[in-house]
Amino acid sequence: MDAKEFREFGKAAVDFVADYLENIRDDEVLPSVEPGYLLDLLPKAMPEEPEPWKEVLGDINRVIKPGLTHWQSPNMHAYYPTSTSYPSIVGEMLASGFGVIGFSWICSPACTELEVVVMDWLAKFLKLPEHFQHASDGPGGGVIQGSASEAVLVAVLAAREQVVVSYRESHPELSESEVRGRLVAYSSDQSNSCIEKAGVLAAMPIRLLPAGDDLVLRGETLRQAIEEDVAGGRIPVICIATLGTTGTCAYDDIESLAPVCVEFKVWLHVDAAYAGGGFALEEYSELRKGLDRVDSLNFNLHKFMLVNFDCSAMWLRDANKVVDSFNVDRIYLKHKHEGQSQIPDFRHWQIPLGRRFRALKVWITFRTLGAEGLRNHVRKHIELAKQFEELVLKDSRFELVAPRALGLVCFRPRGDNEITSQLLHRLMERKKIYMVKAEHAGRQFLRFVVCGMDSKPTDIDFAWTEIESQLTGLLEEQSLAARKAGNVADLTQHFQIHMATENGTHEKSQ
Numbered sequence: 001m002d003a004k005e006f007r008e009f010g011k012a013a014v015d016f017v018a019d020y021l022e023n024i025r026d027d028e029v030l031p032s033v034e035p036g037y038l039l040d041l042l043p044k045a046m047p048e049e050p051e052p053w054k055e056v057l058g059d060i061n062r063v064i065k066p067g068l069t070h071w072q073s074p075n076m077h078a079y080y081p082t083s084t085s086y087p088s089i090v091g092e093m094l095a096s097g098f099g100v101i102g103f104s105w106i107c108s109p110a111c112t113e114l115e116v117v118v119m120d121w122l123a124k125f126l127k128l129p130e131h132f133q134h135a136s137d138g139p140g141g142g143v144i145q146g147s148a149s150e151a152v153l154v155a156v157l158a159a160r161e162q163v164v165v166s167y168r169e170s171h172p173e174l175s176e177s178e179v180r181g182r183l184v185a186y187s188s189d190q191s192n193s194c195i196e197k198a199g200v201l202a203a204m205p206i207r208l209l210p211a212g213d214d215l216v217l218r219g220e221t222l223r224q225a226i227e228e229d230v231a232g233g234r235i236p237v238i239c240i241a242t243l244g245t246t247g248t249c250a251y252d253d254i255e256s257l258a259p260v261c262v263e264f265k266v267w268l269h270v271d272a273a274y275a276g277g278g279f280a281l282e283e284y285s286e287l288r289k290g291l292d293r294v295d296s297l298n299f300n301l302h303k304f305m306l307v308n309f310d311c312s313a314m315w316l317r318d319a320n321k322v323v324d325s326f327n328v329d330r331i332y333l334k335h336k337h338e339g340q341s342q343i344p345d346f347r348h349w350q351i352p353l354g355r356r357f358r359a360l361k362v363w364i365t366f367r368t369l370g371a372e373g374l375r376n377h378v379r380k381h382i383e384l385a386k387q388f389e390e391l392v393l394k395d396s397r398f399e400l401v402a403p404r405a406l407g408l409v410c411f412r413p414r415g416d417n418e419i420t421s422q423l424l425h426r427l428m429e430r431k432k433i434y435m436v437k438a439e440h441a442g443r444q445f446l447r448f449v450v451c452g453m454d455s456k457p458t459d460i461d462f463a464w465t466e467i468e469s470q471l472t473g474l475l476e477e478q479s480l481a482a483r484k485a486g487n488v489a490d491l492t493q494h495f496q497i498h499m500a501t502e503n504g505t506h507e508k509s510q
Helices: 003-022 037-041 053-067 086-098 109-125 148-170 176-180 193-201 219-231 254-263 275-280 282-288 319-326 358-394 417-430 457-509
Strands: 141-145 183-188 206-209 235-242 267-271 296-300 312-316 398-400 408-413 436-440 443-449
Touching (some): 003 086, 086 358, 109 141, 109 312, 109 358, 141 148, 148 267, 183 219, 193 206, 193 235, 254 267, 275 296, 275 358, 358 398, 358 408, 358 443, 417 436, 417 443, 417 457
Parallel strands (some): 183 206, 235 267, 267 296
Antiparallel strands (some): 141 312, 398 408, 408 443, 436 443
16 A cells, blocks of 8 residues: 555545544444354455455445444443544544654654653643652653553552562561562452452452442541551552542542551552543542542543543652662663653553553644643533433432432432343343443442533433333333233132132032
């Protein structure tokens, strides 16, 4: 493919994407395919000869699109938003065109330095403590990771290595393996699965502590767990708190957790993958309480900032602790400017060596939308969630399970868990909207999250009509089944009485 053909293919692809996003409401949000559908549609080996790009683009529409779950649809209400925007898509395309792998400054100075710039922009936009900025006098700063899972794993591994080194210095009689065998970490039983997975990858158990009835993890619970572990000879390493838990978007009490972590020299990481978007709004300033005392935190730009996946921001109070833990140098990685400035080599801040030029799509998105545009986007999600919450409250057949949090509403039909499961099953079979269920204290509930690239009030009305009409149908079917069961029981009872009467008459005649 030469440049001329690339221009034609690229323009056609841009038109395809624009048409797809403009008309996304026309498609059912869930695909109607079975596992293995694509394996039967595509050849078993790559083509020997080049194929025309028009055929390839045609096959994207023919075989790929039917197998998509439409995450940018306003009828997507599952999990949490995975946003994108036209500026971000352009940024992704440009980054792919440049094709840089920015593991060190010399590999593409713009790749590293633009990331420094946009991470400081974002820290200011979210009103984070100043020590998280590269421009501050301290060793703090921000880096773009691929996902919250990566950010959490980086924090867990760095905290682990810091504790192993310091504990061996104070307890030289213990071998390294003995120290590592005693390590333990903490999080809430409401935290994301990636936290538990980080413990598996780090070969360090993570205790999932019980959140309160309000689904919040507090300092007293952490203190009890740490004191119990210390008394048992274990070594506390890190606490991963969550602002915006997966199930209900609950907010752990950072203000009470932080003093406990400081007292026991435990690293405090905050996973704010979703709720971090609220930091930018003054009306949600309480979410920022205690952040001045945390060691690290992460926030997914691909959830609220209209930057497409993958793009997770991570900030460190002292980046040297991560660099010291991850630094593996080879002669081929060195360059003449190394160590001559405060510009970081971000390969030391992450798991992989190679780095994508993610900062470019962030920079383009921030410039074309502006800070106020981003704040308005977050507020729109909140207002649409309020609209849905009001619809739930007006229908006595439903109940809220937890207070609305940002763009998430947790609700359920009144009754046992089977009604919730059957309602969700009906909705999934129809494929008009997509939700998932969660469970707490034995009660299953539905999670309605405002998602999609451009959700509107009419989309919320559409979703509610689908939900309440399907509950109406479900309850009518249950009522009809109950009446039929009652009729059968009545007939059975009449038959038994009749038979008893016949038997009695027969006995008398004898």
